[in-house]
Amino acid sequence: MANILLLNGPNLNLLGSREPGLYGSANLEDIVATLTSSAGQAGHTLSALQSNAEHQLIERVHCAATDGTDLVIINPAAFTHTSIALRDAFLAVAIPFIEVHLSNIYNREAFRKDSYFSDIAIGVVSGFGALSYQLALAAAIEKLPAIEQ
Numbered sequence: 258m259a260n261i262l263l264l265n266g267p268n269l270n271l272l273g274s275r276e277p278g279l280y281g282s283a284n285l286e287d288i289v290a291t292l293t294s295s296a297g298q299a300g301h302t303l304s305a306l307q308s309n310a311e312h313q314l315i316e317r318v319h320c321a322a323t324d325g326t327d328l329v330i331i332n333p334a335a336f337t338h339t340s341i342a343l344r345d346a347f348l349a350v351a352i353p354f355i356e357v358h359l360s361n362i363y364n365r366e367a368f369r370k371d372s373y374f375s376d377i378a379i380g381v382v383s384g385f386g387a388l389s390y391q392l393a394l395a396a397a398i399e400k401l402p403a404i405e406q
């Protein structure tokens with residue numbers, strides 16, 4: 258059994274009503290509920306935090322170093338393209354993570370193509386709407402046995 262932490266960055270609390278053409282109609286509560294249930298069915302626990310504040314996400318990553326978190330799934334949202342501080346937090350705790358995006362960040366504005374996380378992530382899932390989270394969880398479940406050793 259592993260402990261998975263799901264982190265969501267700024268404005269993702271507005272999913273469902275926020276630019277539904279880009280981000281879909283599912284709200285974050287539903288996404289978290291689906292993932293929690295899928296993780297449970299696979300014998301793992303999943304806890305989740307969404308924050309609009311960079312420091313809260315950083316502090317949650319710091320806590321993950323000592324609270325038994327095995328793997329993080331994160332949609333850093335706009336912090337993807339701006340936050341060296343959150344990147345450094347992942348480097349500091351050395352917990353493996355998967356980067357997730359609802360939209361395809363490579364077919365949007367040029368500034369969205371650059372991520373401070375992709376090169377240090379296990380992998381990136383981008384462009385499948387709410388399904389991106391499920392694909393990331395499936396990848397996490399596949400990778401966990403090697404991580405837990």
Ligand code: DQA
Nearest residue numbers: 332333334335358359360369
């Ligand atoms: C996003 C993509 C980011 O560029 C954007 O700032 C978001 C959401 C996504 O899930 O597609 O807030 O991370």
